[in-house]
Amino acid sequence: MLIRIVKMNFELNEIDNFLSIFNAHKQKIRNFKGCTHLELLRDVNNTNIIFTYSYWESEQHLEDYRKSELFKDVWSKTKKLFNNKPEAWSVERVETIE
Template sequence: MLIRVVRMTFAPEQVPAFLEIYRNSQDQIRQMPGCRFLELWQDADQPHIYCTHSHWESEEALNAYRRSVLFGQVWPATKALFTAPAQAFSVHQVPPY
């Protein structure tokens, strides 16, 4: 499994527009092949910063989503609201010892 975190910084006045995009697309993203989990986090100290946290069956599944029509609609609309470049990274969970 691949865990993906994307940190996004918005102008405070753009937050409602972002939340609308997220609310309108979250169920469709969750239904993408290979998506096992999706949630939205808000920074505790800077409420105009949000992170998406998603779990994917594989890097191939994430990349298929990133090539999808849905991503082609959601990401440009979201990116247009940024005040700083997004920070994204993928990780694997380490099993307990």
């Protein structure tokens, strides 16, 4: 399993636009082949910083999504709303302590 974390910084006046884009596509993203989990997170102190947190069955599944028309459509609309370059990490779980 691969965990993908994407940090996005938005113009404050564009957050509602991003949320509309995300809400219109979230089920398609979550149901994309290989995606097993999707979350949207917001920084509590800087509300213009939003993260996506998703689980993928493999790196290839994530790459298939990133090459898809769905990703191209969502990303082309989203990247216009940034006020800073996005950051992304692909990580694997080492340990869970509950």
